[in-house]
Amino acid sequence: MKKFDYQLLNDLLLDTKVVSKLTTIYQLRGETSSYQIDYHEELKKLVAVAKIQSTDSSNRIEGIFTSDSRLNKIMSNKVEPHNRDEQEIAGYRDVLGLIHENYRYMPISRNTILSMHNMLFKYSGDSWGGKFKDINNKIVAKYSDGHEEVRFNPPDAFLVPELIENLCSSYNDAVKEETFSPLILSAAFVFDFVSIHPFRDGNGRMSRLLMLLTMYQLGFEVGKYISLEKIIEDSKESYYEALAASSVDWNENKNNYLPFIDYYLGIVVKAYRELIERMGLVHNPQKQLSAEKLILKILQQNLKPMSRAELVEQIPRYSQTTIQRNLKKLKDENKIQMIGKGRNVKYILRHS
Structure with missing residues (x-):
């Protein structure tokens, strides 16, 4: 069975590019640390925009969408979803809102993950919402030109409950022991989660929600103001390339986490820079x-x-x-x- 060694991450060696991105992120976080006090009203507006963009982009990556006018009404709870796509969009809205308001009370655990997934599909009425998959599946990459490719064969369904338990335990222990920078651990956790592919549907969206959840809990809240999901959607092909590169020999515990970590940190750097750029519009002069x-x-x-x-x-x-x-x-x-x-x-x- 796949093992999660978050003490070593398969003997992960950080290259200068990744170290530079980590340094940049901490510097940018420091620059933005006073924004909540100095620009409270402006940030409230950014939160509203980011929620819409995050919900729209994360679903669009999976080929789920509605019109802009319907999206805005769904986000503000002014209408009921009237088809399958809108039901899944409404579910994402609710999980995103839960993370924004309650991330401190959502431990990284099997129960939290199942509850998030149940909420993601609560409007569609699927019997498997909030339950691990009971059939084997494949990870398929969907490209901008419309073609799809099987990227990875995840573990069999009967292995999933134990794998998720082990993943959460390894991640939580590593965060406490500070075996790596917390952002490295967050990236590895998100990557391993999507590689397990524990659900019949919603795995990609769940991985991006878990990205937000772990980042918030680790003190990196930029995703509240700048949509990480939109940045991922805008670089979707690089996203799939990074996932594919880090997937090689995953089942044999020999995969290299570095390509996905490098991509993940690049998303965070871009988000912080966008936040600073937007807030720069209200700075003197x-x-x-x-x-x-x-x-x-x-x-x-x-x-x-x-x-x-x-x-x-x-x-x-x-x-x-x-x-x-x-x-x-x-x-x-x-x-x-x-x-x-x-x-x-x-x-x-x-x-x-």
Whole structure:
């Protein structure tokens, strides 16, 4: 049976690239440590945006989606899900909300994992929600061009309960003993969880929820404000490549965790940098910039058309209504132009 040696992680040797990313993360966490006090209102807006993006992106990775308008209504509990995709989206919303509010009271254990999975599928009414798989399955990678590939054959179903127990125990012991940096242990745990593939469905989404849960518990809460799932979706092919590289010889306890750890840490670095960049829009001397000037500045910096939602996300200091009003004003003044129609409208600077 697969064994989880979190004291050594298969004699893991950290290369300079990974060490550099770890150092960067701790530095960036230090830079953002006072944000909750200094920018409480701005962060509340980022939390709302990140919840929507995380729910949308984590499900989209698995081919589950709905319209933007329906997504927003589901996220705000204004409508009941009306099909299978929306039921699973609503389930993810609830588990994400649970983690945000109660992560301190959710030990990394078999029971926590089963309860999260049960909540993930509570709207769909599947009898196997909250239960480990009773049939063998395969890990399939889904690529942006639509093709799928079998990436890995996980352990047989009858082995799963004991494997999950052993994984959680090894992880918790290693965190207490500080055998590696906590982020290394979080990455290894998430990777081993998805390699076990303990459920009939929802394994990828569960792994990303467990990423958030373990990071929050270890003191890295950037995923509350910047969607880690969106960053993963935007780099999906690299995500699958890292999983595949670290899967080689996994069943023989000879796999190399380094490729996935390197990818995982890269996601965290990017999230912290995005958080600092967004908060930079409310720092002096830009703090006094009007919504109008900030819109122009961001359009100039990004050099591409941006939707209203993207601009709201980038400018947490101002409300959606304020951004919308200023977009109309800038368009009327011929400073920006609209591209596309309806829901696909985007804005770009008008060049004379």
